[in-house]
Amino acid sequence: MTTPTIPTTTPTVAEIFETMSYGPAPESAQPAADWLDAHRPHLRLFIGGAWREPSSGEYFESVNPATNRPLIQVAKAGEADVDAAVAAARAAFPAWSALPGHARARYLYAIARQVQKHARLLAVLETMDNGKPIRETRDIDVPLLARHFSYYAGWAQLMARELPEMRPVGVVGQIIPWNFPLLMLAWKIAPALAAGNTVVLKPAGYTSITAVAFAELIEKIGLPPGVVNILTGDGRMGERIARHPDVDKVAFTGSTKVGRILRRATAGSGKKLSLELGGKSPFVVFDDADLDSAVEGVVDAIWFNQGQVCCAGSRLLVQESVADKLIAKLRARMEKLRVGDPLDKAVDIGAIVGPAQLETIERLVRTGVAEGARMWQPSWACPTEGCFYPPTLFTEVAPAATIAQTEIFGPVLVTLTFRTPAEAVALANNTAYGLAASVWSESVNQALDVARQLKAGTVWINSTNVFDASSGFGGYRESGFGREGGIEGLYEYLTPKWEMHEAHEAAETADAGETAAQANGANGRGRRQRATQAAPTAANGHGNGAHVEHAEPDGYDPVENPLLWPPIDRTPKQFIGGKQVRPDSGYSRGVYGPDGALVGEVGEGNRKDIRNAVEAARAAAGWADATAYNRAQILYYIAENLSTRADEFTGHIAAMTGRPSVDARAEVERSIERLFTYAAWADKYDGAIHSPPLRSMTLAVHEPVGALGLICPDEYPLLGFVSLVAPAIAMGNTVVAVPSERHPLAATDFYAVLETSDVPAGVVNIVTGPHDILADVLARHDDMDGVWYFGSAEGARMVEDASAGNMKRTWCGYGRPRAWMDAEQGEGREFLRAATQVKNIWVPVGE
């Protein structure tokens, strides 16, 4: 196939009648050129509803990569512009967030309609700025842009009734990449506005133009000033937005490298963060697949947008028995692909975004060849002007090859073969990434079973690179966290109403561990009242709490209270892999009561204990496959066994904390109740089935995050521990729990409860010791999938910073008070969301 360049002389009808060749089919660039001319000499910043020159006075060139010719000068935002934009967003926030949902819905609906009305201009500008084919911008990017605003207009409409417990986060900083400038803008802005946030968005330096065109549309519909601010500029401005103290949430799509920088930059700030990062997504073809359709799938997977797609199916895994056949079909198909002028309607592959990216692709392909893989390209030649690269196929690639591991972000496919479904899954998951996967098989059993086992946020069965606002998109592992699309995408821009963000409140109660009962003002009082009522009720119910009812905090009866007997020395160890093991250090640490008296001793955990515990938690991963009913039964059983030891726990808690026995008893009873809560949730926190506008079901499956490190709050030695462990294991995670540093005995007492409750070995591992040392080891451990940290603000910073190593999911309390006794704050969906990640499995139907 020839590349579609305009011939110097047009052949005659008679000549073409013989050759049946394709000719040029150009989309007119004139309206877009007129638009650019109308904006010369340069595009400006959109801040607070006004168009401003950049404070830097600097502009940079936006270039059409298909021609290497400049399009227009773009404003380069400076630091003062970031401050101004954030201030504008902050100023707009109170009124915008206070608007009735219906009003926000009207604005979002108007945006969707504006996009549809100006669809072609946006598509042509996007193609000129980015280099992607007009077919894609016209048929995919822009329609999805409108769809996204339309979908989230719906959530704006419904939010107040459907999510009454949530509120917007505040000012959101959003940084988007150059590969889908408009679509990524929609993924960021639509849910943020629907939820009631205000936005500062920075498009990528390569592709700024359509963000400005979009800003004109929102200006036209009269979106209140400051609700959306658009800052064009370079990557440093993105980081400045992320670091800005008045930004409450950062959303980023881009490379894993930059994602790490942003994770560290925001560590400990308390900012919400969502990251959609790189991928090396597997495209798995089984021997019972429709091979011709799979070939078209490959085209859509890796030659869509020149392969510059974070979820590109760049690793073709094909069953050995059909590998030769598939590769032959693929090569024949590649000969038919057309590379060239992206404004030509009959072009499949346009221009690479810029010379630097082209050089990266060329370098990685050279590496692939040098490492011994077999490279194949079609016989035709690419245009020589502009940034073009031909579709490229590697075979005989080993998993260890650079090109099998590294994201190329170009039209380059690497092929590996497998023998069995198990091997396919192992190869597919043999990557640090986990963004997407595609599975081709005509067997519903095989396809769904493999989809279940793949570590990826999106799995397309017999399809690939299909997107819809209804279905969340986002990564597992180092492909980032958070979801875009669906209700999951909305949650990224919401926070529980009860949470207080003001720093001074957090500081006031920073030492909440000491006086947990008084923490949190009114909440604390409310909890206290409920707690004092709860204990007798529960005691009566169980009929074994008589002495608690009579217990006098200040007048112990030595006969009734065994704590006053000379104790039998107990030796709590670490609880790892279902066994009590001595701490690696060989040291113990004292546990003291409020009066300074030694209450007991626990093992001094160290990094090796954590290492062993993580291994045990990994080995117990089969817990995720236990039925939800089974997990519920075990949680009930834990509650039952805790109940029979309620007195013992009450006594230990009282002794460690100095709290009145009735209060300690209430903590125990609340812990039992909480176990019941999560036993109840275990088989009810189900996913959803979305209805994208295709003949397809999208199964939004709630999967456990994996192996979680849980740093339990210091206050409430038992309840804090149970509040984290129970939701985690209810959802199928395995855990390494570090109990209250000050009052660890409640957790060590818990070993016996776990041992008698049929909890499989390794599902719950407990390491006692210094919080921040152990948390650091957990946060740095690359085989941990997540860490929940409910210690100090500084510890949270450290954990979030260290988590950037493998981009593990973190959930931190930032030292802010949380009323653990209170059901609203101490349990429920917030915990379940943290314990799960959503995998969207697209299942097209139809025979």
Place this chain on the structure above:
Amino acid sequence: MATLIERETATRETRERNPGMPLDLSHVEDVRVNRSAVERRAATLPARRTVKKTWQAAWLLRAITDIDLTTLAGDDTPGTVRRLCAKARRPLRDEIVERLGASALDPRVAAVCVYHNLVHVAVAALAGSDIPVAAVSTGFPAGQNPFPQKIEEIRASVAAGAREIDIVISRAHALTGNWQALYDEVRAFREACGPAHMKTILATGELGTLRTVARASWVCMMAGADFIKTSTGKESVNATLPVSLVMVRAIREYHETTGYRVGFKPAGGIRTAKQALDWLALMKEELGEEWMRSPLFRFGASGLLTDIERQLEYFVTGRYSAAYHQPMA
């Protein structure tokens, strides 16, 4: 310079016809068709490929030469068939042909397709043109006639001068998975056709699934079909791009397996020039340029020609055309 029809006829006759092969059920069993993926390809292909201006004119001219100009109505008479044959000889006004610079090509339709009763009329009307007459046969359109009658009908049409026979398969064989029976039937039809080329109508709108379409395609090709054809034009759903994609992929696989080229004929529902271009792009993309020419590709259509004439008149005049400017068939 030889006319187009002479040249293409020559090509056809020097190319070996598909002789068929023994029924090999592994090809039938190996068929995998994913409907959603096929539909996606069929939906995006017309968005990925388009031809404009001179290219479009040339492609539309090519489309005319691929047409089996068809009349299959209860009220057909010798008079209407003679009119159709006149149109077949001169599908485009001379003025348009000249302005396209295509006079030397002498464009004509690929064949005229009628019921058996009118074969002799068409043969006489087309005498000297070398345009073949195609007869629909074997109890067209439902195929529910006794088998011996079907064989007789083919022989009678061939004897009356039909050089192409469009047979219909017994859908029941395909729907019940009785592939041996389907194979035997089509094989017998092929023998009855003798030198006449056989187009095998699958009536895909009645086969239920794309997988059954692919399987029936394989069986018919193994039984010696020269063409596989989608529809009679009488089913409630006739030629569609997804069905066509499945059939041309089967043709490709058969060619790769046996080395023989089988032709493809979408029929029914193709009424616009734009649709014709979509199908030509499908053939070019999936099978190559050779399968865009009448020896291996036909449109079964009656109204299509008029729309193509209008588009070509627009191309040469720059004015949108009226249907009444084009001579009726």
